Amino acid sequence: MAGNLAAVLGTGQTKHVAKREDVSIAGLVREAADRALEDAGLTYADIDAVVIGKAPDMFEGVMMPELYLAEALGAIGKPLIRVHTAGSVGGSTAIVATHLVQAGVHERVLTVAFEKQSESNAMWALSIKIPFSQPLVAGAGGYFAPIIRGYIRKADAPLDTGFQVVLKDRLNALKNPYAHLHQPDISMEQIVSSPLLWDPIRYAETCPSSDGAAAMVIGSEQAADASSRPVAWIHGTAVRSEPTMGAGRDRVNPHAGRDCAKAVYAAAGITDPFREIDCAEIYVPFSWFEPMWLENLGFAEEGTGWKLVQDGVTALDGDLPINMSGGVLSSNPIGASGMLRFLEVANQVRGTAGEHQVDGARKALGHAYGGGSQFFAMWVVGKDKP
Amino acid sequence: MRDVAVVSFAQSATRRDQTRNEVEILMPVLREAMAPTGLTTHDMGFTCSGSSDYLAGQAFAFVSALDAVGPWPPIQESHVEMDGAWALYEAWVRLQHGDIDTALVYAFGKSSPGDVGRVLALQLDPYVVGPLWPDAVSIAALQARAFLEAGHDEKDLARVVARSRRNAAGNPHAQLSGEVDEATLLDEPLYADPLRMHDCPPISDGAAVVVLAAGDRARELCERPAWIRGIDHRIDVQALGSRDLATSASTKLAGQKAGVGRVDLAEIHAPFSHQELIVAEALGLNESTTSINPSGGALASNPVMVAGLVRIGEAARRLSAGEGERAVAHATSGPALQQNLVCVLEAS
């Protein structure tokens, strides 16, 4: 994509927990934003505009909460944009902020995403009984479990693949102080014996429900060059959408995801993603989505994503580490989950990921998806200026 | 900045619609907006929409609305939980990258399914203000009181309403129109003191679509494109006690950044009569040289989440039709004009 260069100047996130009772919604987003600014060595006065994203307003019971949050985010007298693209929103929000810089409209943009699920009832919000919709509601797992069953059938995948993913991600989470789930005694036995909620999905293979926020400062080439802190150069961004209920739409390996990956690689000048991408954070709310997305993202041939999992390729010390932070399976503040993927890979190429740093990471992919796997947002960030 | 223009605009009639859902309201508007361009939604480089889940009363309302576009093969698309005017802003930003030349912007909203005045109360601080459930009309009345106390007269409000109704007579999409004299209006009973019913907007359902194009592509698609010469938006603090409700600092700032200057016509997104006067003052408009709300504005029809985009579309349409050379359009969001967008358009 054409446009000016842009880079991540700083990142911040909250410790993700089931309930943040010590802060309001404003306090939560402010905490992440403060940390991002501190990390970038900047103050609110340096920020030209704010772009905020979150999943449905009904998750907190506040309509267009950015209006009330404007003050906490230092946005008074500035442009403020609110993005909502379902589960991909954290990624889309970062991309809208990036576009503002690439378009030459602003020098430094603060972007924030959050969810404070404990303040309302997300399950309720997703299950409002509308008389003409299908009456059978079994939560997100009820929607995705049949798709996972479809993947297992299509790929003829070994049934323990999902368990391997969870074990890896929860062990990775132990190296991430911000992760919601810290389970030092996690074991294969514990995962296998956890309740089968939506067969083929076991409880241990599902993401938690978290309160949390993520924030980044995105700046122009000039702003990045002037920064004394490490920056992550944005090599490419892409978004794609397709119809939720389209007849014949492949929900296991969605067209929009494949197109989005191709577009982001093209923008970043990548021809062989498996070799050129050093690590990736991808949106995996249920364990099986790791092998599914590995195929969708072009890291593996269709039907073979599970082999990368089984062979340990996606482990922190593997050839293609995936979800070094513990991923969505370890922290899921819904609206922020996509931005966390983008933020974590920015930290990887900045060399600031801490204990879950992949040595020598120079190019990394952040991925978010939403809805019934019909919305996608991705970026590739690099240590080097493109 | 790259030159970007509105090359086509269409809107639905804005009545309460109890037979069609959002997709069905949007479909014919999309078709009408695409027709003069000779393009289809599949030809658009980028698509962006604005809507609100709480208005629709269901999470992910925008997801099924996308069905109207037929996003297959998959498209580059985004959505703001804001009035469609901000979706247009996002599309304008996207067009600046230079790799695409066209963008589709749409907005939809049905205010009729719920009690919109109460729904909008959920925009307020959820801990200390929202639980009191001050409805949208009451908040507007607080602002109107502050405005009158600052040295204005209720005759000014009646004058705005009378002009809106008169202008709306020429707008087939308006709900409220006709000749009414100011004295008659002032004889009406108070509704939310100091506002009368006619100072408030009707309940409207509707959709609007704008097609944007850049540079030469715009000239190919439209005989007289309405070029975006400046566009900016700003937000004020929400707390009603922390700002001067009689003025609009964010509108003033956005107007300065967008470079309003002298304009032939202005479309102001003011759901309440006094708000038009506040915005006009913030933009430095003078009614003797600028035609204000020739469409009748939001007092004549107010599809929530759509009415701001309609202002840009109406201003552009009028420039393209030769009704002027330069126009300003304004969109607002949030309680008592909290957030404001200003777009300056020129025909050449």
Place this chain on the structure above:
Amino acid sequence: MTAEPITGIVTPIRLDYTYTPGTAPSGFLRGMKEGRILGRRCPQCSKVYVPPRGSCPMCGVEFADEVEVADTGTLVTFAVVNVNFANRVIDLPYVSGEVRFDGSDTTSMVLVQGIPVDEVRMGMRVKAHWLPREEWDFTFANIDYVEPIDEPDADYDSYREFV
């Protein structure tokens, strides 16, 4: 003076909405009231949607004619649900299935009954079990569940594209 922190307040929200199904879904709901499954065909791609919403989401055009589809179909994939959600109480475990009704080009999520859960399989042939006729209303819930019928399982390739 130190006060206990306030960690939360409860502010009940009640909003009532009157939903409008829309023209195309209304046809589907009227069909339900009569015990028929009515879809709509896209004039461009010829696919039949059940229930239709307002446009063919792949083509972005309004639907053409109403099409009645069978109340028999194929279970293309499913989940065995072991956890109950607030708005529907069913004996656990139960099967939430995606059924392609014969003649339709989309799948619908429906409850599967009349078979032990561990015997449910992809490709199984099923038929709608309707509520008693006097209980029929303008709702998809008139189909209480689907149950297996005595037909050989569908060949995987015949329903693969719906998985």
